[in-house]
Amino acid sequence: MTTHTAEPDAEVLLELFTDATRIKLFDEKYRALMKAGHIGGMYYSPRGQEFAAVSVAQHLRTDDYVVTIYRGLHDQIAKGVPLRELWAEYLGKAAGTCKGKGGPMHVTAPDHGLMVTTGVVGSGLPIATGLGLSAQLRGTDQVTVCNFGDGASNIGAFHESLNLASVWQLPVVFVCQNNQFAEYTPLLEGTSVRHIADRAAGYSMPGVTVDGEDPVAVWRAAGEAIDRARRGEGPTLLEVDTFRYHGHVMGDMQKYMPKELLEAKMAADPVPRFRARLIADGISAEADLRAIEDRAEAEVEDAADFALHAELPDVSELMTDVYAPEVAVR
């Protein structure tokens, strides 16, 4: 966590690169294991969207809140969820953040401020609004970051949440990770605006669109929005223009995706581009970045190995942690 200043220093830039690398390598390993048949289930790759998560979360404290969606690996890692517990949860193992009862679509790790991962499109926004209200009522300066996709901005809960967050001036930053597609539908075939941030005007809050391929631009815009929320000056709608490289869900053959568009976007992959920028700007040397990548790779290998060999929850755990303890109502 860094206090927002106009420009990120070298330490911040390297933190951004480190976390983006951890996400990229986790994702690559996870998809490889799925392809080889070692992992089943659903997986929604966030490759390409790394900086929409790390450049935002870099401004957050552990006790700040994050809400994310099924395509949430990058947000979960960026918020500081340890890789072993995270990977174990993805595999439904007892050592996971939710003892294996959440799975990849419902990862929760409140100790790290990751409050919920949702599978129902748009359902995270009212929860984030409630988290913002909770911080306001308790008089803390905690900020909630709510991540969602462009498709979610067409759901009623988006509009209701932005409205109330504005009326009550809640400390929530609504981060729309606009990857240009809602499942298999291109943005403009299902959405009335080119920029989701334009919708902020209807709710009297700042609406900002930022290039998600530029980690520093995202860092600056997120810093401003988060500082504003922390000062008690209300919510912001921050739209991060980004792209996803591996389809909606693992197995999606992307028949709807223009080949040239995908190729052009992948050629502009922000992770290697940021790496080259760090060297060109004299922030870091090749060997130092290689060392960061080697450490991240070792961490990912360790987490994968840990999770693959971890125990499934015991059948006696079936009904524990499912319902909250009964509260007496007078």
Ligand SMILES: Cc1ncc(C[n+]2csc(CCOP(=O)(O)OP(=O)(O)O)c2C)c(N)n1
């Ligand atoms: C309420 C609801 N409607 C439909 C779906 C099916 N669905 C799952 S993901 C998705 C697309 C959402 O797109 P977007 O919000 O842009 O997020 P992205 O997957 O692109 O990150 C849809 C329609 C759902 N999960 N929930």
